[in-house]
Amino acid sequence: MSTSQGLRNWLLSEEPTSRRQARFASWYKGWLTLRSNKLTMFGLYVLAFLLLCAIFAPVLATHDPFAQDLGQRLLKPGENGHLFGTDSLGRDIYSRLLYGARISIYIVLLVVMVAPLVGLIVGTVSGYAGGWIDVLLMRITDIFLAFPRLILALAFVAALGAGIENAVLAISLTAWPPYARIARAETLTIRNSDYIHAIKLQGAGPFRIVTKHIWPLCISSLVIRVTLDMAGIILTAAGLGFLGLGAQPPSPEWGAMISEGRKYILDYWWVATIPGIAIFAISLAFNLLGDGLRDVLDPKEDNS
């Protein structure tokens, strides 16, 4: 008990004595703010739960997600040891849901690693440089913004064949422009701050200013935007799966599962509805988390 009290005091200290302490203290205070928002914590728990399900899918699954058993088709949830029932090919929905979580998270991670990063670079360079660089980069951004996501995915599938990677590529290519716009808007504001003038007066060059001074300030808006976009990205991936453009059968991707269950929705509602609830849960969780993150990361502390 006393060591945890000691740790807490160390983290909340008003006079940190090292760089490490200052940084941890700052994160800890952010965590406390996050924790005080009940809805956000709910979102965080749901996400953590889904993440754990995905990681421990082999342990938690009761059946092989690909094993078909035509004698056990369309069983109701709870029948014969199938927690959520079976689909039209007799596959256990619960196990498919768990493995499908892996696919959803994989898609999310891929998009998150590409789109915001590209948007950050394009936006900050454009905002800081100004002039013709700004005009050029923004017009390129506009071009990509004009592409409708699903149509682009169709085009990619036609060109490269269906599959998750191509779906992710299509999503990423259309997801980065809003991040570029956000980053550019932030950069335009920050660019005229006195602390940027001050570091220029120390002889800092544009690369250092953009990467070390402007990026840290843009990251918070981008993180918030990313979490709020997650829901849309997952739904898009599910939509692509629904259209047969994303993960291919027999892959247990949630959107594809809904598509397969469409035909049976009137008499065997659970085949389509349960994956739908899963998509709803993860989207809601990301939205709640994003909302709460905004309160933590919004630099209100800057002002007196």
Place this chain on the structure above:
Amino acid sequence: MTDAPLLDLENLWVKFRTRSGVFDAVRGISFTLGKERLGIVGESGSGKSMTGRAVLRLIRPPGFIEADRLDVHGEDILSLPEKRMRQLRGGRVSMIMQDPKFSLNPVMTVGQQLVEALRAHEKVSRSEAHKRALEVLDEVAIRDPKRVFDLYPHEVSGGMGQRIMIAMMLLPNPEILIADEPTSALDVSVQLQVLDIIDKLVRDRGMGLMFISHDLNLVAKFCDRIIIMYAGRIVETCKAGELRNAQHPYTLGLLNSVPDLEHPRDHLEVLKRDPAWREAPSVSARV
């Protein structure tokens, strides 16, 4: 008849509930305001602005007000329902704030705001309100009221914006005017002009003025009575003319730390804050 003072405050507390406990911004101050000019002086964090807002009950949660007495012209306002409070705000007690850039609505013309301010408190026709608005613009020494009536706030200078703010706040004929740093955002030469206007209007209309500022010298020249606040308490109160005979070390410290053009010193006196000042009970400024 010696009527009740315009404002009577006793043991006012303004508190904020934070994650680490309750923070007291104003800690038990008492004063009265008659048909006079009362200056409230303090540095940032002294609670002076909170006091002004507390009188108008403009403190929002997590802040809350506690007081033994908070009377406007004899009427207790602590227990007034919000609807009546809205009539009081602007109608009987008005407030001017520091920067007209932030206190005037940028998407409405000056005239629209004046008319709206009046019609919120009195049942007058639009044409009547228009006429009164032009009259009050003239009263605050705006030379071309008709032209200014149709301007947007960003099209007028700082001094003019502040005068418009004063006009807007005085249209409904309030009894008390609270001025929260009304001249701090203005240039020096415009400051005197705006203060003159406030002075004239307050005197002509027989109002009470609560002048909140950080500038002790300014308040001493402009007000009749002064209250000095520190850490949410009143540490001293005196008549403006007797400021040079101030007793409290904080007041003396404030006076001495201002660099004076006519009396150069090598080093300015640095205020040594005594923790005892926070703990000492508030001095009552009730008359």
Place this chain on the structure above:
Amino acid sequence: MSAISINNLCVWFGVGAERSYAVQDVSFDVADGESFGLVGESGSGKSTILRAIAGLAPTWSGKMSVAGETLGPKRSKSFYSKVQMVFQDPYASLHPRQTVDRVLSEAMNLHGVENIDRRIGRLLDDVGLGPGFRFRYPHQLSGGQRQRVAIARALACDPSILLLDEPTSALDVSVQAEILNLLVDLRREHKLTYVMVSHDLGVVGHLCERIGVMKGGRFEEVLTVDAMRRSEAQSPYTQHLLESSINSIR
């Protein structure tokens, strides 16, 4: 030799027909070790002059030379090691996500200063902040403390000239007194040259020896602080400023 020599400086914003001049035809010299004040009301162009010297104003004409070096469109590394600036708003002059330690060590890294750790401790001492402030973030500092950090940052590379843009106008009166005392002490210890912008004649009178009075982008008058104290201003505008400012009750 003058530390700073400005001749016929014009600074404008906008292009072509929409060009508006913030500074018009300003000339003055600041001697080595002198403290020169620029006073005027808002919009008079005084801060713009400072920014032009620092290289933060893009469009200007005229001739400027600082410490013997004539200034062109860009500033050199050696310029930055001789001239530094302290800004007006303490709440905007520090990067919100960087500790004091990071701010100071980065400044010193950029100038190639050695023994950074020890020098940081000494700098914080010089500006009256103890070692306990070293790892704080700006939101954990008061206005006066932030301004001290800004001054420490300006002194990190041992400059000889400090440009001060209304360094105390956003501070409480008692805090202002501390910072003014600090500036007086630092000037004496490090033999600095100051160019200070202010709208407050009392502050300028405390810190400066000579003053340039500005109005509408031009110099109205240059006079010594002594002359100003004796109210021996020649321009009626300066007289008017003096009269509006003298509001002491002592």
